[in-house]
Amino acid sequence: MTLLDIRSLSVTASTQGATLPIIQDVSLSIARGEAVGLVGESGSGKSMTARSIMRLHGRNVTADGTIEFEGRDVLSMGVRELRSYRRSDVSMIFQDPRAxxxxxxxxxxxxxxxxxxxxxxxxxxxxxxxxxxxxxxxxxxxxxxxxxxxxxxxxxxxxxxxxxxxxxANSRLLLADEPTTALDVTTQAEVVGLLDDLRRERGLGLLFITHDLDLAAGLCDRVFVMYAGRIVEARAAKNFESAAQHPYSRALFEARPSVDFRAARLPAIPGVPLSASESADACAFAPRCPYATDECRTSLPPLEEADAGDVRCIRVHEIPRAHLRGTAS
Ligand SMILES: Nc1ncnc2c1ncn2[C@@H]1O[C@H](COP(=O)(O)OP(=O)(O)OP(=O)(O)O)[C@@H](O)[C@H]1O
Ligand SMILES: [Mg+2]
Structure with missing residues (x-):
């Protein structure tokens, strides 16, 4: 049963007279008892997605699209319904519980x-x-x-x-926004284990937000990768690493800390991420992507099915798999 259904969510913020897109055309659903990972670099719009589900974004922010919880339209809830929704349907936990x-x-x-x-x-x-x-x-x-x-x-x-x-509170959906980032590795594993147990035992829906693709793939059923306010890849978490197709998802795997190379410097994805507003008519990852062509820099790629997942990359079928897996570099 679908617990949460987000369809074509776009969020814009108005600051100093200008309107800036923060999230664009995000669709994501969570079933009862399902864990969904939302992964991306800092500033990609993960927290804003969670805040939108709670309708807790700032006064200068407008959300368009549909967010349904158990069939109820969250964006049009009145004050009383919203209060009860926040109190007993959905809960949010944060990186820093002390705050x-x-x-x-x-x-x-x-x-x-x-x-x-x-x-x-x-x-x-x-x-x-x-x-x-x-x-x-x-x-x-x-x-x-x-x-x-x-x-x-x-x-x-x-x-x-x-x-x-x-x-x-009897919440059916738990939004966990980097809940383990501030914890040491052992405690992190314990908290992740606890979330996993509760999801299984109580059929909770879980949105697990992290910049750690490995962690999300290990805990979740499906993983959504976000970049500059858009979903760039969504697929089953099982075998995510070998199935991942978007050059950004691949780069995230390559940039992760490895146990074997703990002492070595982490490889970082070269370049800085664009914001959603800087990349309206292009692939936002193009400036950092080794496979980008002129078309990538001048037109927005659609999110399309590729290899049992959804990928936002026009070159997805052209890039040799060996390159995608990073074995050829
Ligand atoms: N109320 C607001 N007004 C204007 N811009 C905002 C507002 N809230 C967030 N932003 C911008 O939206 C973008 C996405 O922010 P968000 O907090 O969702 O990122 P994030 O993916 O959670 O990053 P992090 O990993 O650092 O937590 C950022 O560029 C942020 O500066
Ligand atoms: Mg955040």
Whole structure:
């Protein structure tokens, strides 16, 4: 069953009299129990996509297109429906949980306030549920932990608290915006494992935002690669590395940190990314792409099916596979 259906989403921001595109023509769906990865470099529009799903973009920002959650049109929701949607249908967790939690209130107060306020539960019942949910996300000594303050929690534990709060709200969709970027590798693996377990056990939909293509391919069912506000490749996560076709997806794999070369300098993708507004009528990756032709620099490639996925590259069938896999360079 489709939980979230985004069709042709375009987001523009007006700043100092000018209107700049941020996201262009993004279509993406998430089914119940499905994990979808959204991957791209800094500034590609990943967070703006998540904020649009929550309708939490700034005042200067306009969204066009359709965002449906369980068949309801999010962009046209009234104030009350929107409030209930944000409170109990969809939750968002961020890179820095400390920024999203009041430092002077206890973890118990943070976890139970929504249950008491929105769901009208008694203090006792709210506490009971919060303790059970803390145990479900792997927080031990939950009763004791409830009385503690955020500074007494590690980053990983605090991220568990944020995930716990979305479970308590009964959210069906979890938007995780770089939830593990600030954590060490071991804690990162634990939090990713927890998200994966919850998705399987509770049938949550998960949008996992990261710049780590490997991590997304390992955790998710499908991966969407974003560049300059557009989807440039979308396909099943399984075998993503060998199936990836867009030169940008390939470049991301080549630029990743390798365990074998930890001490060596990371290869970076040469050049800087264009913004969505600088690349309206061209392939935004063309200035950095070794395969770009004049046509790539002067016309916008459509997103088209290629090898059981969708790819936005007019040269996709011409580039030798060996080159795409990076074996020939
Ligand atoms: N309210 C706004 N007004 C104008 N421009 C904005 C606004 N919000 C975001 N942007 C711009 O939109 C682009 C996409 O931003 P976004 O935060 O979605 O990127 P991102 O992919 O999440 O990057 P990162 O990996 O750094 O988090 C950026 O160029 C950003 O500066
Ligand atoms: Mg972001």
């Amino acid at each position: 999203a939690i009041n430092p002077v209130r206890t973890i118990g107060a943070f976890l139970t306030e929504g249950l008491r306020g929105s769901f009208g539960l008694s203090k006792q019942e709210a506490t009971r549920r919060a303790i059970a949910a803390m145990a479900a996300v792997g927080i031990t000594r939950a009763e004791e932990r409830m009385a503690q303050y955020p500074h007494e929690f590690s980053g990983g534990m605090l991220q568990r608290v944020m995930i716990c709060s979305s479970l308590l």
